[in-house]
Amino acid sequence: MVIQIILLCGLVIFSGLAILLRDLIKAALSLAVASLFLGLIFFRLGAPYAGVFEISVVAGLITVLFALTIALTKKEDEVQENRLVKVIFPLFFILFLVIDGLVMKSLLTKVPALPSAPEGGSFGLVLWKQRTFDLVAQVGVIFAGVLAVLALFRKTGKDEEKDE
Amino acid sequence: MSNLWFLYLFFSALLIFIGLYCLLTMRNLIRLFIAVEIISKGVSLAIVATGAVKNSVLLAQSLAITYIVVEVSLVATALALIINIYKKNKSLDVRILSKLKG
Amino acid sequence: MVFSFIVIPLLVAAFLPLIGKLSKKLIPDVLTNAALAYLVINAVMLVKPLLARGTILRNINWFGEQVNLTVALDSFSLFMLFTISLVSLCITIFSVDYLEHYGHKAIFYALLLVMIAGMNGLVLIPDLFSIYLFLEVAAVASYALVAFGLGYDELEASFKYLMLSVVASAFALLSITIIFGMTGSLSFQAVAQGLQDLQARYVVGVCVAFFIMGFGLKAALVPFHAWLPDAHPSAPAPISAMLSGLLIKVSGVYALFRIVYSVVGLTPVLTQVLLALGTISMVVAALLALGQKDLKRMLAYSSISQVGYIVVGLALGTPLGLLGGLFHLFNHAVAKGLLFLNSGSVQHITGTRNLEELGGLDKKVPLTAGTNLVGALSIAGVPPLAGFWSKLIIIMALIQAKEFAYALVAILASILTLWYYLLIQRKAFFGPLNEKFKQVKEAPFWMSAACVILALIVILVGVFFTPFVKTWISPAADVLARGIQHVLTWGI
Numbered sequence: 203m204v205i206q207i208i209l210l211c212g213l214v215i216f217s218g219l220a221i222l223l224r225d226l227i228k229a230a231l232s233l234a235v236a237s238l239f240l241g242l243i244f245f246r247l248g249a250p251y252a253g254v255f256e257i258s259v260v261a262g263l264i265t266v267l268f269a270l271t272i273a274l275t276k277k278e279d280e281v282q283e284n285r286l287v288k289v290i291f292p293l294f295f296i297l298f299l300v301i302d303g304l305v306m307k308s309l310l311t312k313v314p315a316l317p318s319a320p321e322g323g324s325f326g327l328v329l330w331k332q333r334t335f336d337l338v339a340q341v342g343v344i345f346a347g348v349l350a351v352l353a354l355f356r357k358t359g360k361d362e363e364k365d366e
Numbered sequence: 367m368s369n370l371w372f373l374y375l376f377f378s379a380l381l382i383f384i385g386l387y388c389l390l391t392m393r394n395l396i397r398l399f400i401a402v403e404i405i406s407k408g409v410s411l412a413i414v415a416t417g418a419v420k421n422s423v424l425l426a427q428s429l430a431i432t433y434i435v436v437e438v439s440l441v442a443t444a445l446a447l448i449i450n451i452y453k454k455n456k457s458l459d460v461r462i463l464s465k466l467k468g
Numbered sequence: 469m470v471f472s473f474i475v476i477p478l479l480v481a482a483f484l485p486l487i488g489k490l491s492k493k494l495i496p497d498v499l500t501n502a503a504l505a506y507l508v509i510n511a512v513m514l515v516k517p518l519l520a521r522g523t524i525l526r527n528i529n530w531f532g533e534q535v536n537l538t539v540a541l542d543s544f545s546l547f548m549l550f551t552i553s554l555v556s557l558c559i560t561i562f563s564v565d566y567l568e569h570y571g572h573k574a575i576f577y578a579l580l581l582v583m584i585a586g587m588n589g590l591v592l593i594p595d596l597f598s599i600y601l602f603l604e605v606a607a608v609a610s611y612a613l614v615a616f617g618l619g620y621d622e623l624e625a626s627f628k629y630l631m632l633s634v635v636a637s638a639f640a641l642l643s644i645t646i647i648f649g650m651t652g653s654l655s656f657q658a659v660a661q662g663l664q665d666l667q668a669r670y671v672v673g674v675c676v677a678f679f680i681m682g683f684g685l686k687a688a689l690v691p692f693h694a695w696l697p698d699a700h701p702s703a704p705a706p707i708s709a710m711l712s713g714l715l716i717k718v719s720g721v722y723a724l725f726r727i728v729y730s731v732v733g734l735t736p737v738l739t740q741v742l743l744a745l746g747t748i749s750m751v752v753a754a755l756l757a758l759g760q761k762d763l764k765r766m767l768a769y770s771s772i773s774q775v776g777y778i779v780v781g782l783a784l785g786t787p788l789g790l791l792g793g794l795f796h797l798f799n800h801a802v803a804k805g806l807l808f809l810n811s812g813s814v815q816h817i818t819g820t821r822n823l824e825e826l827g828g829l830d831k832k833v834p835l836t837a838g839t840n841l842v843g844a845l846s847i848a849g850v851p852p853l854a855g856f857w858s859k860l861i862i863i864m865a866l867i868q869a870k871e872f873a874y875a876l877v878a879i880l881a882s883i884l885t886l887w888y889y890l891l892i893q894r895k896a897f898f899g900p901l902n903e904k905f906k907q908v909k910e911a912p913f914w915m916s917a918a919c920v921i922l923a924l925i926v927i928l929v930g931v932f933f934t935p936f937v938k939t940w941i942s943p944a945a946d947v948l949a950r951g952i953q954h955v956l957t958w959g960i
Contacts (some may be wrong), residue, residue: 210377213377215382215402220404221387226396229397229400238409240411243411244430247414249417255430259434260407260434263438272396287391293419298380299380300377302376302380306372306376307372315666321425323424329431332425333536335536335537336597341432341478342586343439343601344606346439346609347438347442349481349582350446350579350608351446354446354615399631412646416646418653432601447611447615448627451620451791
């Protein structure tokens with residue numbers, strides 16, 4: 203349990219760093235570290251496949267995409283963030299921490315839940331036999347993403363004129 | 367067992383708060399998208415933790431994986447948009463110059 | 469076949485980019501229009517079996533394996549499917565000529581079809597998590613389509629839309645997660661049953677608040693509307709028509725009310741909250757629309773205002789209110805589709821959509837002016853066009869439910885609506901002709917054809933509104949009304 207809480211704290215701290223660090227590459231890397239923590243949490247919660255996905259896809263692939271974008275857009279105009287925003291952040295954070303704690307504590311007794319029976323079968327069976335429609339929707343989402351990237355990076359008429 | 371659920375929800379609410387705060391206050395497009403990523407981390411933590419606590423971790427796991435796939439597709443779209451905006455911003459200047467010349 | 473509503477658009481979308489290399493124009497046009505025409509016919513064919521059997525539940529085998537591919541088709545879903553297929557068919561007919569500006573038709577159509585598949589899936593699925601998923605399918609496609617012109621405005625609008633919409637769906641998903649934690653299941657029926665057993669009032673209240681935030685943002689109800697006036701006008705005209713006519717209704721209004729009616733149940737408090745939100749959107753957006761100079765921006769604000777009417781009608785929960793809300797949903801989808809397509813025609817003809825520059829176009833392009841007048845008068849609620857009847861029903865339902873204040877506001881807002889639509893008509897089409905537009909010609913054939921078809925639908929539905937309401941809308945309203953009785957209220 204203690205390990206779990208340490209992992210959760212690490213997750214929150216690195217997420218906070220991701221928005222506070224000035225350098226975008228460092229921010230993206232600390233986001234990746236946060237993903238790593240999340241993956242470990244998933245693993246310890248008994249969801250090893252989700253953990254692997256989280257680490258390989260989110261901490262890996264998405265970080266690479268972020269780094270690529272940052273590299274492609276870095277040259278000029280550094281966007282200056284408002285300094286005040288970062289100074290105030292801990293204040294708001296602690297305020298929210300307290301509110302969050304109080305709300306969760308008061309909810310603790312209020313939320314009823316149906317008793318649940320342990321589920322049978324294996325992960326593969328659940329994914330393929332219970333959530334089959336999700337797979338169809340995943341195909342749709344991937345299509346949409348691929349087509350979106352194709353559409354956004356296509357050559358427009360203006361570009362072609364410029365090339366000539 | 368139910369107490370544990372609230373512990374995880376507590377942390378996922380914290381993550382969502384960090385994301386929302388960044389979305390509302392920061393200016394850099396990429397950082398805004400990092401904020402969106404943090405929010406979605408909070409949501410996926412909530413999904414898996416809910417499943418783990420309520421004895422249906424297999425179901426929750428498949429939901430989380432699906433959610434990650436959606437996330438990748440969103441990230442690809444958003445980063446493509448960001449790169450395009452960046453390109454346009456530069457080429458916007460070029461167009462102003464060419465107008466001045468013409 | 470019920471599954472064809474999801475499978476056919478996806479298959480065609482997968483096929484198009486491959487074929488696009490072979491034939492840049494003809495094959496994508498024909499294929500897309502044929503697919504959508506098939507879906508319209510399919511929807512019409514399903515009316516009879518559905519009326520006979522109530523709900524159709526389908527479960528198919530996948531290569532002999534027992535898998536869970538369940539869709540539930542009731543009259544409400546069928547009504548939405550019909551609206552989606554019909555309006556998007558007209559939009560693709562329009563795109564045949566309009567897309568000549570943009571090029572890359574194959575990718576455009578593929579994205580459009582993925583969006584349609586997403587909406588159809590959303591309508592057919594009786595499962596909370598899948599609702600979120602199909603919402604995201606439609607949304608990802610729509611981000612790319614808003615930015616399809618690749619101009620700076622488009623990209624910025626699309627980015628803003630993406631940010632807000634991702635946050636919205638995150639909230640919706642969070643709420644779904646909490647419900648999943650309480651009941652241990654995700655399908656509508658099981659969740660409704662579970663919530664009924666639990667009697668968890670406050671927590672369900674919080675979940676519903678998250679749903680209203682999430683889906684209200686998708687539907688652009690007023691406190692959450694900021695993205696719409698940027699995103700909808702920036703998109704190419706057919707996509708504006710698609711987003712305003714269909715997407716906000718399917719991913720916002722449909723999803724919200726499907727969950728409210730079939731899962732959590734409608735309570736007096738919820739009715740009041742939704743009535744207030746709907747009325748505020750109605751009035752605020754109508755006032756904002758008055759000040760706009762850009763034709764498409766005005767239409768976008770008008771969409772927010774009209775969604776307010778739909779939400780008010782559906783939130784009442786009385787049979788008359790449901791009838792009016794659904795009927796207005798259809799009328800607005802058709803008429804707003806028509807108006808956005810017309811704005812595309814105007815832009816195609818004159819090269820501008822600034823109302824101050826336009827003027828006197830009715831002598832030059834009578835067809836566009838005429839169809840625009842039909843659409844505008846229908847939304848503004850002038851008899852005997854379709855929009856009049858639906859607004860009348862909503863206002864009657866408000867009076868019947870003794871919500872006199874809301875009824876009064878609805879009437880006043882419809883006067884405002886009439887005002888700004890006449891403003892559009894006067895500034896763009898009547899009055900003296902601007903010198904610049906001496907040479908303009910009527911829009912190309914397919915663009916005019918799509919507008920004429922939509923205008924004819926508006927007029928015909930207005931004239932023959934009894935048979936139309938009987939076949940399509942009353943069964944759908946009945947389904948919702950029955951849903952209310954099925955789901956016991958969690959009541960505060």
